Amino acid sequence: MPRVAVTGLGCISALGAGAAEFWQSLVAGRCGIRPLTHLPAGQLQISIGADVADYDATRHFEARRLAMLDRYSQFALVAAREAIASSGLDFANARNGAARRTAVILGTGIGGETTLDDAFYQLYAKGNPRVNPGVIPRMMASAATSHLTMEFGITGPAFTVTSACSSASHAIGQALWMLRQGAVDIVITGGSESCFTLGTIKAWEAMRVMAPDTCRPFSRDRRGMVLGEGAGVVVLERIERARERGAVIHAELAGAGISSDAGHLIQPSESGAAEALRAALDDAKLNPADIDYINAHGTGTAINDATESRALRQVFGPATPPVSSTKSMHGHALGASGALELIATVLAVRHGVIPPTANFTERDPECDIDCVPNEAREKPLRAALSNSFAFGGLNAVLAVRRVDP
Amino acid sequence: MGQVTDDGIAGRVIRVLAETQHLDVSTIRAESTFEELGIDSFDGINVLFAIESEFDINVPDEAAKQLRSVQDIIAGVETLTAAKAKAAQA
Numbered sequence: 001m002p003r004v005a006v007t008g009l010g011c012i013s014a015l016g017a018g019a020a021e022f023w024q025s026l027v028a029g030r031c032g033i034r035p036l037t038h039l040p041a042g043q044l045q046i047s048i049g050a051d052v053a054d055y056d057a058t059r060h061f062e063a064r065r066l067a068m069l070d071r072y073s074q075f076a077l078v079a080a081r082e083a084i085a086s087s088g089l090d091f092a093n094a095r096n097g098a099a100r101r102t103a104v105i106l107g108t109g110i111g112g113e114t115t116l117d118d119a120f121y122q123l124y125a126k127g128n129p130r131v132n133p134g135v136i137p138r139m140m141a142s143a144a145t146s147h148l149t150m151e152f153g154i155t156g157p158a159f160t161v162t163s164a165c166s167s168a169s170h171a172i173g174q175a176l177w178m179l180r181q182g183a184v185d186i187v188i189t190g191g192s193e194s195c196f197t198l199g200t201i202k203a204w205e206a207m208r209v210m211a212p213d214t215c216r217p218f219s220r221d222r223r224g225m226v227l228g229e230g231a232g233v234v235v236l237e238r239i240e241r242a243r244e245r246g247a248v249i250h251a252e253l254a255g256a257g258i259s260s261d262a263g264h265l266i267q268p269s270e271s272g273a274a275e276a277l278r279a280a281l282d283d284a285k286l287n288p289a290d291i292d293y294i295n296a297h298g299t300g301t302a303i304n305d306a307t308e309s310r311a312l313r314q315v316f317g318p319a320t321p322p323v324s325s326t327k328s329m330h331g332h333a334l335g336a337s338g339a340l341e342l343i344a345t346v347l348a349v350r351h352g353v354i355p356p357t358a359n360f361t362e363r364d365p366e367c368d369i370d371c372v373p374n375e376a377r378e379k380p381l382r383a384a385l386s387n388s389f390a391f392g393g394l395n396a397v398l399a400v401r402r403v404d405p
Numbered sequence: 406m407g408q409v410t411d412d413g414i415a416g417r418v419i420r421v422l423a424e425t426q427h428l429d430v431s432t433i434r435a436e437s438t439f440e441e442l443g444i445d446s447f448d449g450i451n452v453l454f455a456i457e458s459e460f461d462i463n464v465p466d467e468a469a470k471q472l473r474s475v476q477d478i479i480a481g482v483e484t485l486t487a488a489k490a491k492a493a494q495a
Contacts, residue, residue, distance in 0.1 A: 208450050208466045266447045
């Protein structure tokens with residue numbers, strides 16, 4: 001079975017632009033959660049989020065092009081540019097045929113939410129009867145994927161995967177399997193989300209799963225999740241190909257495990273999560289004892305963190321490896337979260353450093369795991385997992401293995 | 406406590422519960438727990454959404470987490486509507 005290498009990384013999140021700054025922030029335990037200043041505070045009960053602050057779209061895109069780019073597509077392109085540049089691939093050089101043998105598979109929970117929110121606000125609230133003709137092409141959930149193919153001239157298979165909070169992980173798993181099948185030589189994959197509109201925040205508030213203070217995964221006094229936004233993109237290719245062209249190999253994407261709870265639209269299931277964990281280990285040909293770190297789904301809600309902890313105990317038993325939730329720092333970026341967290345996991349394995357669970361205060365007996373509270377931990381990591389467990393019981397776990405240079 | 410039929414807070418709470426959960430009013434008693442009525446945690450959030458609209462109140466998340474029975478909702482609504490009336494007078 002061909003092995004698959006991660007040869008490019010790119011991201012933008014509440015922790016800044018670029019994988020280097022993202023990783024430095026995670027290791028430092030820096031929390032990107034802050035007051036949401038651009039939304040009307042008087043209408044919000046939950047007024048914090050992990051948004052991409054100080055983002056100036058005109059620094060990244062010409063005004064003419066911005067007219068067709070929702071914020072979520074902008075994030076995807078910013079992350080993809082970094083990932084592709086760092087991989088050393090050159091799609092402009094058409095003679096090598098790479099563009100035809102490359103796929104683009106991105107995940108998103110919703111797509112162009114800010115576009116839709118603006119357009120309907122104009123129509124319903126402002127009484128403006130005309131809707132901008134760019135609304136549909138900006139808002140469609142596949143728009144970011146299309147923009148990525150156009151910017152880089154990539155003509156292979158391209159599509160968008162959506163499975164709520166697991167979207168990026170499902171996309172990346174699909175990318176891995178297409179590479180193993182030999183359907184393509186390279187895949188640009190990951191996820192993107194931009195959800196900070198008044199309507200969306202109010203809808204999340206209504207579910208009573210949002211923390212008013214901060215995100216404290218696995219802490220006894222955790223009060224819920226904190227929304228985030230951004231994008232993560234990785235470049236994947238078969239390991240032999242990466243070695244032949246002398247690319248930097250950050251790690252191996254060793255496997256993916258996917259399951260569905262077939263349970264409840266909101267409440268997670270221990271057995272569904274455990275099934276995805278086992279499937280990822282099987283797919284990667286890894287044993288539980290080979291795993292030295294797990295990047296948790298770890299949303300900070302009472303039910304997720306307890307259920308996830310039980311699922312981990314079910315699979316790993318008393319020797320459950322250290323588990324951390326980086327959502328405590330970059331927030332829950334929904335359809336982008338699986339990609340941001342895979343990047344965190346890849347860099348953890350590469351550098352032998354476990355990023356912490358920030359904002360941790362007190363151990364919860366319901367979460368019987370070592371959650372690496374507040375301080376990063378140096379430890380050689382042979383292999384690691386990244387968990388995504390979405391609403392609707394759609395689970396995806398990715399397995400990463402260290403590749404020695 | 407037996408069946409509640411009045412149009413006071415208890416009666417209105419039970420009517421909202423019956424409507425949102427598609428239950429027969431006669432099966433709901435003040436002492437009924439959510440578990441007995443087959444109301445899971447997300448059903449409970451939908452019930453509170455309807456209760457907030459019915460009484461024009463906001464139930465804080467922390468208080469919502471403590472609710473286990475119909476009586477808990479009635480007591481909470483009584484507290485919040487009394488506070489609202491007092492605020493209106495002030």
